[in-house]
Amino acid sequence: MTPSPARTRATARTTTRTTTRTTARVLAAAAGCAALLATSGCGSASVGAASSTPVVGLITKTADSGYFKALRAGAEQEGSALGVTVRSYAGTGESDTATQIAAIKELEAMGAEGILITPSGKDVLPAIAEARQKGLLVVALDSPTDPADAVDTTFATDNFAAGRSIGQWAARNVDPARARIAMLDLSDAQVPVDVARDQGFLSGFGIDLADPSKIGDEKDPRISGHAVTGGDAAGGKAAMEKLLAADPKINLVYTINEGSAMGAHEALQAAGRADQVTVVSIDGGCDGVKAVAAGQIGATAMQFPLRMARLGLDAVIDHALTGDVPSSSPGLAFFNTGSQLVTDKPVDGLYSKGTDWAAKSCWG
Template sequence: MNHTPRIRRALAVTAGLGLTLSLAACAEERAEDGGVLVGLITKTETNPFFVKMREGAQAAAEEHGVTLQTYAGDYDGDNEGQVQAVENLMAAGAAGILITPNDSAAIVPVLEQARASGIMVIALDTPVDPADAVDATFATDNFLAGELIGRWAAAHFEELDEEPRVAMLDLNPNQIAVDVARDQGFLQGLGVDIADPGVIGDEDDPRVVGHEVTEGAEEGGRTAMENLLQRDPDLNLVYTINEPAAAGAYEALKAAGVEEDVVIVSVDGGCPGVRNVGDGVIGATSMQFPLDMAALGVSAVAAHAADGTVPEASEGLDFIDTGVELITDLPKDGLESRDGAWGLDHCWG
């Protein structure tokens, strides 16, 4: 799978089962005067990634004169809560639903019901399975995001004239598509042969120390790093699924007194993570743009409500690519990147 770095494109364009409902535009269940109602369903309420999504969706809703209702579960993995949210939006007469699915396959039946009732359904960030169970997907090219930090790490260790020994800090045992794509992209960028491109953790390569799951959280990253350090105290490279996990990994490395000897690479591009690039905690990260994902999703629903338009996937992909940028203060020859100062000006869109 060959990718080339691409510049982020400027695309113009409740309650129930532990759910928290926040009304971003008004307190009514239906849009005022029969207007267009758009629902945004994220995995959690407080994760900064999804906070940024809500910001993008709200700005686009105001721009297009539509009503936005946002829902979020209490924890990552709350499929039942997302099902309830979809049903609530169907009952409210929504014109479109934007969702970051907690379970890419289990959410599909209720999304199919929504589409059958005439609602446009768009996945954000995380694809559904099968991908064509929604009208469109706006997402990061997660394979490319992983590949960029893998290529950066390969070049960095070539400069050091050292063989990387990498600890892999993944998301969770479910191995969702995002987790697999980032993991496999990183390994390919690093130059590790992948025995099964659809599975995490089956590499037969001495450079891979092992895999641990983090749930994408700082505490999980700390515990996973502690476990992998026990397995191989001489590891020198850490891949993390996201920047909160990277922050936890760094704390474990610091507690062990080896933080200066280990390089961390990650994916996200949030402002705290970019600051960690500037502080030398993270060597390189791949920035994604959740604000754009949600804004483009709302714009797509507004266009569909007006004239039936459905956005087309990016060339060679089964989703609309919202862009990725490599952020590092240690650039490598032949690998396009942005520095931390640029990253702070653009973090998450």
């Protein structure tokens, strides 16, 4: 679930963007030559024969999420700079693997250079394996696969580290000895991102984990309970209402993302307890940053989807030009694109940035 220490220390690639953009234009020119080979006499080329520009696919779990919109924006911006066509596809939900499989096959048929994907589940792995066998570089964004080497490389947030940072902040703001904690998760399934954030938060707060590969397998009496949110405000509100009914003394709420955090705040406000409960979250979307500034969320951990998409696209283009695979060096299959603790209530010994900075760096 969580990248190994060697992987979490890995940084993004050292190839300069200037070089990448220059070579990408060469690739685009080669593609144009391939398309006109019969009449232009410009020489052979093995890429992009079906298009005047190289094609890279971006496949996300859904289309309407602000986070996935940011991924798409980052890929399209970088594609425009590189002279690459980005074809975007999206599923109808977090577990819609059928749409992702169909998109992979379509990209294979059109001769795409590679695929950027936020994989929805294990059912998509055989299609990814087939695409790789046909020479496409497949890069996971945001959501690591299990096993990790099912793709060529992954650009994503170290979600355990992001969760740990908000847990550490929470431990400085809520007395750990008196904590009553509500855990608002994504789903009942053991989704790697969900598990990593959840367990990172608990670790940062100082709670020992019985099984760090699962949600809900803790033996600490300070945890009032877990509830599923689906990652949105309506789910967050319902989950918070459920947990408050079981334990009205909850004073700390962890949420999988800021949408569910805002729903939790609504429930707390209706119960007259919003000013007595600390809420922490993860994502760093612009709405979430506004919620931190308004005091609805005490702290969040910002992640950087545009950075993921840009680095992923650069990796595909470099592979098309040189054959280089970013994960070919041991321990470098996972590239941590970073996270940043955001709060307007900084604590000593814990690095954070305020909402003024975050409002200029947020996404969505």
